Amino acid sequence: MRRCERSRVTPNLRGAFIRTVAHISDLHFGTTDPVIIAALAERLRTLQPHLLVVSGDLTQRARRAEFQSARAFLDAIPTPRLVIPGNHDVAPWFRPLERWRAPLAGFYRYIAPDAEPFYQDDELAVAGVNSTRRNTVQAGRLNAAQVERACARLQSVPASRVRFVVSHHPFDLPSHYRGHDVVGRAELAMSSFARAGADAFLSGHLHVTHIGETTLRYRIEDYSALVIQAGTAASTRIRQEVNAWNLISVALPDLYVDRFVWHAPRRDFIVAGRDWFQRSGRQWEKKAADGSATSGNRTG
Numbered sequence: 001m002r003r004c005e006r007s008r009v010t011p012n013l014r015g016a017f018i019r020t021v022a023h024i025s026d027l028h029f030g031t032t033d034p035v036i037i038a039a040l041a042e043r044l045r046t047l048q049p050h051l052l053v054v055s056g057d058l059t060q061r062a063r064r065a066e067f068q069s070a071r072a073f074l075d076a077i078p079t080p081r082l083v084i085p086g087n088h089d090v091a092p093w094f095r096p097l098e099r100w101r102a103p104l105a106g107f108y109r110y111i112a113p114d115a116e117p118f119y120q121d122d123e124l125a126v127a128g129v130n131s132t133r134r135n136t137v138q139a140g141r142l143n144a145a146q147v148e149r150a151c152a153r154l155q156s157v158p159a160s161r162v163r164f165v166v167s168h169h170p171f172d173l174p175s176h177y178r179g180h181d182v183v184g185r186a187e188l189a190m191s192s193f194a195r196a197g198a199d200a201f202l203s204g205h206l207h208v209t210h211i212g213e214t215t216l217r218y219r220i221e222d223y224s225a226l227v228i229q230a231g232t233a234a235s236t237r238i239r240q241e242v243n244a245w246n247l248i249s250v251a252l253p254d255l256y257v258d259r260f261v262w263h264a265p266r267r268d269f270i271v272a273g274r275d276w277f278q279r280s281g282r283q284w285e286k287k288a289a290d291g292s293a294t295s296g297n298r299t300g
């Protein structure tokens with residue numbers, strides 16, 4: 001039953017995936033469209049991915065009611081999940097005492113007890129890192145201890161597993177994007193994650209879909225991982241593109257990213273396109289539909 005339902009989205013690869021990961025981000029409960037939220041939940045329930053990744057900004061103002069709505073949404077999707085906080089989930093500046101003393105209290109209370117969760121199964125290892133900071137407005141960063149811990153977790157699993165890193169703030173930006181929102185200390189972190197064999201970096205924050213390869217920003221010998229960025233799944237505060245999210249399907253040596261976008265007339269998400277990558281050693285390469293290499297291109 002599960003396999004049959006997944007094939008509705010990917011009919012040409014029926015039963016071929018060792019893992020499917022739904023990657024959503026920037027839900028921003030408090031500014032969500034209820035029609036879109038309902039459609040998103042139904043899609044996720046139907047697809048039944050092996051894992052649901054939520055890369056932060058579950059709320060708009062880190063209010064209790066927003067966290068409660070986010071939790072209710074997550075609980076209605078019967079899928080293992082890995083959720084990390086975004087900068088909007090930090091107690092806001094107008095609650096200074098809470099922001100200083102317990103900036104992620106709401107996240108811990110309503111969403112998850114750990115802001116840096118780790119998921120593993122027989123095929124996949126996923127390390128979440130918390131890039132939010134209480135002393136910045138929007139910017140995020142990682143410190144050496146965080147990177148070391150995440151790398152140790154990724155290196156603790158058998159080499160055959162596919163390894164993802166999840167952060168709210170991205171490791172790369174779309175080519176047209178004007179901003180400086182790359183996660184702080186990204187260069188140092190990328191060197192460590194490369195040694196740990198990270199295959200892909202999943203993030204959000206920009207509200208713009210972006211799928212590419214690390215080689216466009218980071219020069220590390222014989223290493224090319226994927227950057228997979230989700231837009232905002234359900235917020236009405238969209239920038240440049242409609243609500244969107246990604247479905248990642250792994251069938252080594254191949255990995256596919258299906259880009260789901262909101263289609264208002266149908267009141268549903270539709271697949272806007274697919275990116276296909278193939279791994280050889282420590283390098284992922286983008287493939288065209290005919291199987292030829294197209295590395296160096298970006299979606300978004």
Ligand SMILES: [Fe+2]
Pocket residue numbers: 026028057086088205206207
């Ligand atoms: Fe956001």
Ligand SMILES: [Fe+2]
Pocket residue numbers: 057086087088168204205206
């Ligand atoms: Fe954000």
